[in-house]
Amino acid sequence: MRTVAFLGLGIMGWPMARNLARAGYQLRVWTRTREKAERFAREHRASAHPTPAAAAENADAVVTMLPDAPEVEEALLGSAGAASTLAQGAMAIDCSTIGPTAARRIGDRLAALGIAFCDAPVTGSRPRAEAATLTFMVGGNSEVVARARPLLEAMGELIVHVGGRGHGAFAKVIANAVTAINAAAVGEALATVQAAGIDPQRWLEVARAGSSGSQMLELKAPAMLARDYTPLFRLRHMLKDLRHYLDEAEKLGLEPALARTAERLYERALALGLGDQDFAAVAEVAGGARSAPRRTP
Amino acid sequence: MRTVAFLGLGIMGWPMARNLARAGYQLRVWTRTREKAERFAREHRASAHPTPAAAAENADAVVTMLPDAPEVEEALLGSAGAASTLAQGAMAIDCSTIGPTAARRIGDRLAALGIAFCDAPVTGSRPRAEAATLTFMVGGNSEVVARARPLLEAMGELIVHVGGRGHGAFAKVIANAVTAINAAAVGEALATVQAAGIDPQRWLEVARAGSSGSQMLELKAPAMLARDYTPLFRLRHMLKDLRHYLDEAEKLGLEPALARTAERLYERALALGLGDQDFAAVAEVAGGARSAPRRTP
Numbered sequence: 001m002r003t004v005a006f007l008g009l010g011i012m013g014w015p016m017a018r019n020l021a022r023a024g025y026q027l028r029v030w031t032r033t034r035e036k037a038e039r040f041a042r043e044h045r046a047s048a049h050p051t052p053a054a055a056a057e058n059a060d061a062v063v064t065m066l067p068d069a070p071e072v073e074e075a076l077l078g079s080a081g082a083a084s085t086l087a088q089g090a091m092a093i094d095c096s097t098i099g100p101t102a103a104r105r106i107g108d109r110l111a112a113l114g115i116a117f118c119d120a121p122v123t124g125s126r127p128r129a130e131a132a133t134l135t136f137m138v139g140g141n142s143e144v145v146a147r148a149r150p151l152l153e154a155m156g157e158l159i160v161h162v163g164g165r166g167h168g169a170f171a172k173v174i175a176n177a178v179t180a181i182n183a184a185a186v187g188e189a190l191a192t193v194q195a196a197g198i199d200p201q202r203w204l205e206v207a208r209a210g211s212s213g214s215q216m217l218e219l220k221a222p223a224m225l226a227r228d229y230t231p232l233f234r235l236r237h238m239l240k241d242l243r244h245y246l247d248e249a250e251k252l253g254l255e256p257a258l259a260r261t262a263e264r265l266y267e268r269a270l271a272l273g274l275g276d277q278d279f280a281a282v283a284e285v286a287g288g289a290r291s292a293p294r295r296t297p
Numbered sequence: 298m299r300t301v302a303f304l305g306l307g308i309m310g311w312p313m314a315r316n317l318a319r320a321g322y323q324l325r326v327w328t329r330t331r332e333k334a335e336r337f338a339r340e341h342r343a344s345a346h347p348t349p350a351a352a353a354e355n356a357d358a359v360v361t362m363l364p365d366a367p368e369v370e371e372a373l374l375g376s377a378g379a380a381s382t383l384a385q386g387a388m389a390i391d392c393s394t395i396g397p398t399a400a401r402r403i404g405d406r407l408a409a410l411g412i413a414f415c416d417a418p419v420t421g422s423r424p425r426a427e428a429a430t431l432t433f434m435v436g437g438n439s440e441v442v443a444r445a446r447p448l449l450e451a452m453g454e455l456i457v458h459v460g461g462r463g464h465g466a467f468a469k470v471i472a473n474a475v476t477a478i479n480a481a482a483v484g485e486a487l488a489t490v491q492a493a494g495i496d497p498q499r500w501l502e503v504a505r506a507g508s509s510g511s512q513m514l515e516l517k518a519p520a521m522l523a524r525d526y527t528p529l530f531r532l533r534h535m536l537k538d539l540r541h542y543l544d545e546a547e548k549l550g551l552e553p554a555l556a557r558t559a560e561r562l563y564e565r566a567l568a569l570g571l572g573d574q575d576f577a578a579v580a581e582v583a584g585g586a587r588s589a590p591r592r593t594p
Contacts, residue, residue, distance in 0.1 A: 100493075123507030135506040137499075158506050162499045170493050171500050178486050178509035181555065185478040188553045189471050192542070195549040196397075196467050202434075202459045203468050209432045209455050210420030212475035214511035245489070252492040255585035256485045258478065261558040288552030 002026055004151065005059040005082055007052050007075045008096070009036050011231065012122065013065035015129040016095065016155045018044055020063070023154035030055035030075075056082030056090075061151060064094045068240055069102035076106060083113050091116040093148050095136070095155075097172050097237070099244035103139065104166035116144045119165065120152060121172035125232040133157045137175075139168030170248060176241040177259045182216040184265050184282045190224055191287025200225050220280040227284075229277035236275035238282075239266040299323055301448065302356040302379055304349050304372045305393070306333050308528065309419065310362035312426040313392065313452045315341055317360070320451035327352035327372075353379030353387075358448060361391045365537055366399035373403060380410050388413040390445050392433070392452075394473065394534070396541035400436065400466035413441045416462065417449060418469035422529040430454045434472075436465030470542040474556045477535050479513040481562050481579045487521055488584025497522050517577040524581075526574035533572035535579075536563040 002025060006017040009031035017040065021027050027046035031037045037048035049055035052075040056062050062082045066072050072094055076082050082092070092110055094103065094117070107117040118140030128134050134156035138145050145161045152159045162171045189212075193203045208217050223229065242263045249256050265282055274281040299322060303314040306328035314337065318324050324343035328334045334345035346352035349372040353359050359379045363369050369391055373379050379389070389407055391400065391414070400416040407414045415437030425431050431453035435442050442458045449456045459468045486509075490500045505514050520526065539560045546553050562579055571578040 123503060123509070125508065135503050137503045158503065160499050160503045162503065163495050167493070167495050171490070171495050171503060174486050174489050174493075174495075174500065175504045175507055175509040177489075178482050178504065178511075178514070179507070181482040181485075182479055182509065182511055185475050185482075185555050188478075188555050189475050192471050192474075192546045192549065192551055192553065193468070195551055196464070196471075196545070198460050198464050198468050198471075202457050203471065206420060206432050206434045206455065206457045206459065206468060207472045207475065210472055210476070211422065211512045211516065212420070212472040212479065214475075214479055214513070215508045216511070217475070219508065248493070249489045249584070252489065254489055254492055256489065256583075257558050257562060257585055258482050258485050258555060258583075261554050265554060286553075286555075287546070288554055 003028065003059045005030070005052070005056040005062040006065070007031070007055060007062060007082065008065040009040055010065065011126050011233070012129045014040065015126065016065060016134070019132045019155050020151065021046055025151070025154070028055045028057070028059055051080035052076070052082045053080045053085045057085040058087045060087055060090050062086060062090065062092045063151065064092070064096055066096045067237065068096070069098040069106070072096050072098055073102070073106055077109055083110060083115055086115060091144060091147055093151065094119050095122055097121045097176065097241055098169055099173070100166040100170035100248050103169035107140070107165045116147070117165070118144045118148050119168040120148060121168055122156065123172065123175055136160070137162045137168045137171040139163050139165050139170070173241050173245040173248065176238065177245040177256070177262070179216060180238050180242050180266065180279065181258050181262045182214045183220050183279060184262050184286050186214070186216050186221050187224055187283030187286030190221060190283060223278065223280045224283035229274070229281040231276060231278045233279055234276055235266060235269055235279040235281050238279035239263065239270060242266060300325065300356045302327070302349070302353040302359040303362070304328070304352060304359065304379065305362040306337055307362065308423050308530070309426045311337065312423065313362060316429045316452050317448065318343055322448070322451070325352045325354070325356055348377035349373070349379045350377045350382045354382040355384045357384055357387050359383060359387065359389045360448065361389070361393055363393045364534065365393070366395040366403070369393050369395055370399070370403055374406055380407060380412055383412060388441060388444055390448060391416050392419055394418045394469050394538055395466055396470070397463040397467035397545050401463035404437070404462040413444070414462070415441045415445050416465040417445060418465055419453065420469065420472055433457070434459045434465045434468040436460050436462050436467070467545060470538050470545065473535065473538040474542040474553070474559070476513060477539050477563065477576065478555050478559045479511045480517050480576060481559050481583050483511070483513050483518050484521055484580030484583030487518060487580060520575065520577045521580035526571070526578040528573060528575045530576055531572065532563060532566055532574055532576040532578050535576035536560065536567055539563060
């Protein structure tokens with residue numbers, strides 16, 4: 001499997017595709033913005049294509065890294081989708097974070113066309129995508145996951161087969177719900193620290209040494225204090241994942257109260273126009289009751 | 298300062314007092330259960346006393362590690378309180394987690410009696426108390442904090458002066474609110490993982506490698522999966538801290554939505570009789586909507 005169609009060269013997709021190219025795969029790329037695909041092709045000896053179908057022509061595998069399920073479904077199964085042109089026996093690996101129900105549906109539709117599928121969403125943001133140290137949680141049957149593993153290993157360092165089709169997607173949105181809650185909790189705490197007149201840096205020093213420590217405290221607290229929301233993972237995408245999580249959890253009869261509260265906070269931030277900022281911008285609304293919405297710098 | 302009255306030999310207080318004894322301080326102890334004080338005295342060449350006043354007689358410092366503000370106030374300033382018998386120029390160090398308002402009030406009352414005071418709550422649970430690797434966040438004026446430092450260093454490894462009187466207590470309840478939220482978020486996630494039929498161990502493996510990682514995921518997820526709630530920090534105490542946090546945050550005009558949601562979850566767990574279990578028992582109600590309350594093993 002040496003020829004890979006890569007669909008979606010966003011914040012995460014670009015460095016992931018680049019790591020596949022560096023690992024020796026021959027890449028055929030497509031992304032929404034044509035100039036971006038052409039720039040990638042020039043920089044990484046890949047070929048750029050105007051449609052997913054063109055990119056996938058005779059490819060042995062297609063990797064998707066797209067915003068959400070409709071884009072994945074369109075890119076794989078739409079009128080100019082990859083499924084129509086892939087080589088015989090090819091496989092599709094979706095690394096996007098989409099809802100588990102959608103992942104199962106897309107997998108089923110591909111299977112009906114004889115195309116193997118696994119859902120392999122990633123955790124880790126752009127710096128880890130660049131360093132090829134992403135974590136993949138993979139859903140699919142064992143044979144498919146074994147075939148996907150070399151590609152995933154070129155992009156990540158921990159590849160865990162969590163279950164059958166759709167379970168990768170499910171495991172991911174559950175993890176993201178925890179991330180979303182933890183980040184908002186840090187924002188809420190910092191709002192109180194600042195309102196109380198406690199030195200935020202000293203508070204951080206003790207908070208990170210104790211049981212309140214978290215990846216979000218490490219990674220997002222400094223950005224929140226600086227109000228620097230340069231996007232590593234956009235707030236609107238985090239909100240999307242939270243909603244996928246809540247939809248699936250409710251189907252199982254659960255009522256995740258914290259995730260629901262977090263959803264409201266991210267919605268409020270979205271309403272303030274922060275959707276394309278990093279999700280650390282939830283700090284702008286965490287703690288509530290600010291008299292006027294603050295503006296990002 | 299060689300003679301220290303130590304008031305409160307609970308889950309945390311016992312190993313903290315023991316570390317002071319090992320560091321060479323002469324300890325005079327009091328705790329609610331007299332036999333416990335006497336056992337401590339036998340094991341650590343300390344003296345046990347029937348009241349805080351008796352324990353504090355001519356002591357150079359008094360350290361309190363008690364459940365909440367009323368107990369601290371009574372032990373220091375009640376009719377048989379330490380303030381009446383401490384040596385001239387002695388200081389009081391409160392390591393309990395109490396509300397910032399109470400810490401300021403107690404400090405003010407002691408100051409009126411010529412007794413220096415700092416609020417120095419700890420983060421870290423029993424294993425770190427035993428290893429003398431606790432973190433202290435200290436509020437008080439610089440001179441008092443400098444005098445307290447050698448004692449604190451005998452019990453902990455990171456001592457941070459976060460601000461004036463009451464700011465140690467405030468910094469602590471803010472950090473605990475983050476801890477309480479993060480723990481409940483893990484419980485909520487695990488409820489979904491299990492309901493979805495995803496292998497919890499594999500989910501943990503990926504969740505801890507990603508941005509969802511936290512001290513609570515590391516420390517509490519295994520206990521939650523095993524439903525082993527042997528108390529390291531009791532659920533009722535966590536709820537108390539959450540309430541202190543919410544009270545103070547609201548006084549500042551904030552509305553911490555996640556902490557409020559977490560409060561409801563811990564309240565529900567308390568109502569199920571889980572107050573004296575470890576606060577990881579919040580997992581029994583996180584995710585909500587279980588048809589019947591589960592029992593702890």
